């Protein structure tokens with residue numbers, strides 16, 4: 860016998876999704892979990908995103924290094940510069956630009972801070 864649980868188990872897109880081009884902000888971390896001078900990898904709508912805190916400001920970039928796909932968000936952060944842990948390519952997390960070739964840029968994502976919550980838009 861089918862019940863109302865069938866209906867409840869259906870996925871709902873209400874208030875979500877970017878099919879119409881709207882940016883959706885997703886809570887990804889508590890601000891205190893990413894202290895200044897650090898980064899981490901978060902997932903927004905299935906995409907791995909590198910989240911960094913530079914002197915209290917948050918920045919979000921694609922986590923996929925333009926060299927060979929290394930996890931940028933696991934790299935060491937020195938000021939605004941992150942070093943990919945795979946082979947050492949460096950990016951300015953404020954712009955996503957590679958420090959050697961600024962024309963090579965990681966995709967940037969918008970970040971909002973709501974109280975203690977950090978949200979990333981995708």
Ligand code: FES
Nearest residue numbers: 924926927929943
């Ligand atoms: S994959 Fe990032 S430097 Fe090679």
